[in-house]
Amino acid sequence: MDQLLSVAREFIVWLEAYERPFVNDEHLDIELIRHRARSLGLWAPHLPKDHGGLGLSLTDFAQLSEILGRSPLGHLACNCQAPDIGNMELLLEYGSESQQRQFFEPLASGQVRSCFAMTEPHQPGSNPTMLAGKAEKDGSDYVINAHKWFASSADGSAFAIVMAKTNPEAKPYQQYSQILVPTDTPGFERVRNIPVMGHVGSGYFSHAEVRFTDCRVPQSHLIGEEGSGFALAQQRLGPGRIHHCMRWIGIAQRALDISCTYAQSRAITPDEVLADRQVVRHALARSHAEIQASRLMVLDAAGQVDRLGTRGARVAISTIKFFVAGMLQRVLDRAIQIHGALGLTDETLLSYWYRHERAARIYDGPDEVHMDVVARDLLKKS
Amino acid sequence: MDQLLSVAREFIVWLEAYERPFVNDEHLDIELIRHRARSLGLWAPHLPKDHGGLGLSLTDFAQLSEILGRSPLGHLACNCQAPDIGNMELLLEYGSESQQRQFFEPLASGQVRSCFAMTEPHQPGSNPTMLAGKAEKDGSDYVINAHKWFASSADGSAFAIVMAKTNPEAKPYQQYSQILVPTDTPGFERVRNIPVMGHVGSGYFSHAEVRFTDCRVPQSHLIGEEGSGFALAQQRLGPGRIHHCMRWIGIAQRALDISCTYAQSRAITPDEVLADRQVVRHALARSHAEIQASRLMVLDAAGQVDRLGTRGARVAISTIKFFVAGMLQRVLDRAIQIHGALGLTDETLLSYWYRHERAARIYDGPDEVHMDVVARDLLKKS
Amino acid sequence: MDQLLSVAREFIVWLEAYERPFVNDEHLDIELIRHRARSLGLWAPHLPKDHGGLGLSLTDFAQLSEILGRSPLGHLACNCQAPDIGNMELLLEYGSESQQRQFFEPLASGQVRSCFAMTEPHQPGSNPTMLAGKAEKDGSDYVINAHKWFASSADGSAFAIVMAKTNPEAKPYQQYSQILVPTDTPGFERVRNIPVMGHVGSGYFSHAEVRFTDCRVPQSHLIGEEGSGFALAQQRLGPGRIHHCMRWIGIAQRALDISCTYAQSRAITPDEVLADRQVVRHALARSHAEIQASRLMVLDAAGQVDRLGTRGARVAISTIKFFVAGMLQRVLDRAIQIHGALGLTDETLLSYWYRHERAARIYDGPDEVHMDVVARDLLKKS
Amino acid sequence: MDQLLSVAREFIVWLEAYERPFVNDEHLDIELIRHRARSLGLWAPHLPKDHGGLGLSLTDFAQLSEILGRSPLGHLACNCQAPDIGNMELLLEYGSESQQRQFFEPLASGQVRSCFAMTEPHQPGSNPTMLAGKAEKDGSDYVINAHKWFASSADGSAFAIVMAKTNPEAKPYQQYSQILVPTDTPGFERVRNIPVMGHVGSGYFSHAEVRFTDCRVPQSHLIGEEGSGFALAQQRLGPGRIHHCMRWIGIAQRALDISCTYAQSRAITPDEVLADRQVVRHALARSHAEIQASRLMVLDAAGQVDRLGTRGARVAISTIKFFVAGMLQRVLDRAIQIHGALGLTDETLLSYWYRHERAARIYDGPDEVHMDVVARDLLKKS
Numbered sequence A, B, C, D: 001m002d003q004l005l006s007v008a009r010e011f012i013v014w015l016e017a018y019e020r021p022f023v024n025d026e027h028l029d030i031e032l033i034r035h036r037a038r039s040l041g042l043w044a045p046h047l048p049k050d051h052g053g054l055g056l057s058l059t060d061f062a063q064l065s066e067i068l069g070r071s072p073l074g075h076l077a078c079n080c081q082a083p084d085i086g087n088m089e090l091l092l093e094y095g096s097e098s099q100q101r102q103f104f105e106p107l108a109s110g111q112v113r114s115c116f117a118m119t120e121p122h123q124p125g126s127n128p129t130m131l132a133g134k135a136e137k138d139g140s141d142y143v144i145n146a147h148k149w150f151a152s153s154a155d156g157s158a159f160a161i162v163m164a165k166t167n168p169e170a171k172p173y174q175q176y177s178q179i180l181v182p183t184d185t186p187g188f189e190r191v192r193n194i195p196v197m198g199h200v201g202s203g204y205f206s207h208a209e210v211r212f213t214d215c216r217v218p219q220s221h222l223i224g225e226e227g228s229g230f231a232l233a234q235q236r237l238g239p240g241r242i243h244h245c246m247r248w249i250g251i252a253q254r255a256l257d258i259s260c261t262y263a264q265s266r267a268i269t270p271d272e273v274l275a276d277r278q279v280v281r282h283a284l285a286r287s288h289a290e291i292q293a294s295r296l297m298v299l300d301a302a303g304q305v306d307r308l309g310t311r312g313a314r315v316a317i318s319t320i321k322f323f324v325a326g327m328l329q330r331v332l333d334r335a336i337q338i339h340g341a342l343g344l345t346d347e348t349l350l351s352y353w354y355r356h357e358r359a360a361r362i363y364d365g366p367d368e369v370h371m372d373v374v375a376r377d378l379l380k381k382s
Helices: A002-023 A028-039 A059-068 A084-094 A098-108 A229-265 A278-310 A314-339 A352-361 A367-381 B002-023 B028-038 B058-069 B085-095 B099-107 B227-266 B279-311 B315-341 B351-362 B365-382 C002-023 C028-038 C058-069 C082-095 C097-108 C229-265 C278-312 C314-339 C350-361 C367-379 D002-023 D030-039 D058-069 D084-094 D097-108 D227-263 D277-314 D315-339 D350-361 D368-381
Strands: A114-117 A132-137 A141-152 A159-165 A176-182 A189-192 A209-217 B112-119 B134-138 B141-152 B159-165 B176-182 B188-193 B206-217 C115-116 C134-138 C141-152 C158-163 C175-180 C188-193 C207-218 D116-117 D134-138 D139-150 D159-165 D176-182 D188-193 D209-218
Touching: A002 A028, A002 A059, A059 A229, A084 A098, A084 A141, A098 C028, A114 A141, A114 A209, A114 D350, A132 A159, A159 A209, A159 A229, A189 B176, A209 B351, A229 A278, A229 A314, A229 A352, A229 B159, A278 A314, A278 B099, A278 C278, A278 D277, A278 D315, A314 A352, A314 C314, A352 B351, A367 B176, A367 D227, A367 D277, B002 B058, B058 B227, B058 B279, B085 B099, B085 B112, B085 B227, B085 C002, B099 C115, B112 B141, B112 B206, B112 C229, B134 B159, B141 B159, B141 B176, B159 B206, B159 B227, B176 B206, B176 B227, B227 B279, B227 B315, B227 B351, B227 C188, B227 C367, B279 B315, B279 C278, B279 C314, B279 C367, B315 B351, B315 C158, B315 C278, B365 C229, C002 C028, C002 C058, C002 D116, C058 C229, C058 C278, C082 C097, C082 C115, C082 C229, C097 C207, C097 D277, C115 C141, C134 C158, C141 C158, C141 C175, C141 D030, C158 C207, C158 C229, C175 C207, C175 C367, C229 C278, C229 C350, C278 C314, C314 C350, C314 C367, C350 D188, C350 D350, D002 D030, D002 D058, D058 D227, D084 D097, D084 D227, D097 D116, D116 D139, D116 D209, D134 D159, D139 D159, D139 D176, D159 D209, D159 D227, D176 D227, D227 D277, D227 D315, D227 D350, D277 D315, D315 D350, D315 D368
Parallel strands: A114 A159, B112 B159, C115 C158, D116 D159
Antiparallel strands: A132 A141, A141 A209, A159 A176, A189 A209, B134 B141, B141 B206, B159 B176, B188 B206, C134 C141, C141 C207, C158 C175, C188 C207, D134 D139, D139 D209, D159 D176, D188 D209
């Protein structure tokens, strides 16, 4: 494992040359960086070895993921980027044999990308029982009608996994199913990439509004059982949240690292550098403490998942979801303040992360939802 | 005054139609909105009546400015936008007759725009005595060599006011002068618009890196006396900071207003809207309190400037600079969290402000510098 | 007014000699300090001149009250301390002629003290419609049965004003009345002084648990009309909250003042004092900004009360209640941290205030209740 | 270990009966609770088995200490309370054979208590090289002259360990030594117990000002080598800080536990309890997350001490010192707010902890000192 982490660290340093062009919207040759990740033995760390991955436990993956998270390109290069990682994990565990062949394998090998279409523009993300999109049986097909947004990376995806109501008469949490939809299916429309934080984005780096209009797929595209959509979403989102938290720690640590370097190099008087200012030093110390706390929390939650499964680690996952997201926002904010005007430019990665990771406190359940999960558990036990 | 504010309020509502296209990088017809501002009697509120303005006191302008600040286009429409407003005020008070004719008048009438070139990429913004750019006398000219950045709105400007070292032997705070440089002067180069928060920007909405290479202007382009650069900068930045604070309050108030509206319209269960959540309500209440505190602080500081001049109001100005900037950041952050994913998109103005106004805690003196000013004053008095 | 404030400032400096003994639980001769307050013309500033007071507007009283608040003894010395000030204001406006003679006059002249018994130990302070204490008519009397606590200063009081249910069939907010009960009435029992923050306290400086058991008073002791208890409580608590906020600003300002003095005198190296530490300076600056914001907010709210009455100023009052209480807690906390171990001892007033004013965020409506009031108003208007 | 923790948990529940009287200043029979701790096999968990202790690693002790920390009496009952625990650890490792017999053994067995006299009222606690107290050699004795304060538990102590300058000509950090002084030595004077947060305290629960006037002890009372005072202090304070952090987590966890219980039992409307309020629930969730983060940080730091020694774990210790102290203050503050007026009374332990643990951010190095330690390390590595 130490060897692997060390290789990953070098890879991330190598990746730096591709970051500045990337955040400045220049062309990025994804295949090139993926090729190198592959050749270094960093491909698909989350997958079992017999599916071409590294077969890491979640705890081990957590450590690797922090390192990959130091670069906005790290996970993508290693084919363990959201939302594909979640789709791979889902299909590997719950996909039928034919689904694995048709959808999982091309994804695991990096031939295609995919997306996940759950959130709807006119329904609250915090209450999934209000999702309106539906899939109705017709002959041997499902006919899907749904309006979704924040389908990240839909632009260029080969297929989507859509959450749709299949059993309107069932109990609220048993009404939905997850269904595979190739994006070339008639009736699937990517309406647009949504402008987010000033960018429309494209390809992997985008968030789409999509519409399913009488979109017809065979019932064999249902994942798992009918009505299991929520249960599967929980299975998916649990590790997904841990993956995000791991990545955020990598971001935060790098923001701290470059702040330390900058603070020591930036003269503010002929005799002093920024690091001579007590307020700057204390900002660094606070960030270090919060990052270290987050790291231990995430490793602990990953250990719980390894030992107890996603369901058993549910409260630990909700706890880190809001705790680490809050840490990330504060650490980035301090790093920008330390960098002054430079921190606002795109000459460092700070501005990129500042914009893109404000979402951390919102996606995969906003802070408020996770706090409620934690509180309910505390109250139940007391 | 009430009549004026009422007109301004209507104007800002009218402007809304131009905002969404603007934040989504579509073409903006500035002349069109300026024409309407002019016809409504809102032109150049900060200028005396005999210079085509409204002749408002700073306290009155503060109230108007809050309203204009509700739109990212408000001040620009009324020709009271930074950095032009600062250049106008400076030239009006300290410019020679010929400078007023050549530079002030076209600016005041809106025929041209201008910029201010002080900050240097390799020197700390927090310590202006380390600025390296210089202007040397040669015959009847100054020959300017300087490397500046964050010259906001340089793109498209007719002239720059540059801060350059003219008296290297003088005491630190008497070494610099402010000099007018038409941008078509040989040796003036706009190197690039700096990518800031993911945007290169253009025209008024940009921040340039500029270089002066053996750039020659007549000595009559000196503003005020040689060595008075800092004294003038203080004169300029004092009201400038108040202008910013006023504008921020407008932003914050609008962010709160749209949050209140959204919280009441967004269903989160079949029976409840966001505003039924206590955490949302308390976020609104906190924002209201902080905005109201900021408003009173700014009006009080403006009143001090009106009564005591910029110098006498120095501590009040530094106090609001960091206090109001901090408020703005918190209020915008809460507004985004209330809006959820929508708050990250460019379908509201929140994301635009979140990105662009992170700078508020940095430009015109970072928080840290202003806290030191306030603390020194407290300690001196105790 | 300036003259009055100046006298008050000198009085507060004179009072300092009595503070240290007081916070160290030594005997305090209240009559002595009241005698001086009287002789300086500072007696009962909130009362009209024809009732022996200074006849100040609330705005003027706010300014005086900040100065008095600098000492824990200031308001008591001038006979404008809670809860007596609230009782005086209530009786003056709503008391019958005989009530004024029997209860108001001895209070206004400082011959007796009084208390207010509303909160009940087993009922939530945040929801007054759940108060259980009741007063039933029997002949020409009310027979009161109630269990109250946090009846501040009941120890040594000549009378209590009790909130009791008189109209159980009426609408929730019209069920209660306020009734005067001399403390020597049979059935009135002061059960104990409640140990609060480590102190049982005594006399004025205590908070009692009291019990009314078949406690019989003539119906003429009813204040105002039957069922008007809540309306009167609102009348009482509005100005009461402003009085508290004013006082808190005095406390905070003095905490900041002594912090400035200490920071300049305390050596931390042979060459440096605490004030040379940037973190200390910024703490001072933050406290200054927050105090100044609070001061302007309170003066603005007081002005609204003067112009619009308590009801019209309701939202402004709720806003300052939580805003200023939060400021106070932060300013005291910073002052203690600056003082280090000394700040924990009773050699400064900081520790006294730290303990006693934690209550500020709870009494007269906790933060949470006032935030809800503010939010409801914002939402109603939007 | 699980068995031990389970016994400890039961012991702490048993102790509850002694807490309320204790915080209300009633007599506490320390021998009685110590007798029970002993009989349950909980005595001196930090000491090796051959010295009558439990022989726990620091990591194991951390887990036990959290449980003991739930009661203000837990550590005292088990004879692992500061400052005695530090004195025991010091003497065990560095004491001569005769010092161990004369001082360590009675302490380890609980026959006597002791204190540590380092801080001086007129010297900054944050800069120990400025301590003025000195011990001069005279014949075979040291003659000590020093003025100390915050000598916790000096009241009733059998001996003090005093930090005094013995080598004024040496380098700053090699000028001091630690010397044992029986409190019945002529010239040792406990001037007073310092009133702290409103309490003078007595016996174990007090903080004394002490004076050494020509106080003469044999040179054999020197601990370790002359000039090693700082090195020993670091050895002592490292684990000491971890002990405190462990204890704070116990306090915080209990504050959260009782908040959960109270929130579920306190009705705020006929149909709702406090726990139905979202703001209350989120406060609980935040506290849980911060406690859990602190717990993992402390266990990690304890592990580092076990593996690398105090010196190797230095940065981890400074990190938890300020991180956990800050957590404690916030958790207690939230718990009080949830309890409302009840939280201010001495009917729960919250008010006791609120007062007594404000010191956590100050003693054994204030936050500011530890942040500087952490920052220096970060900067050195970058």
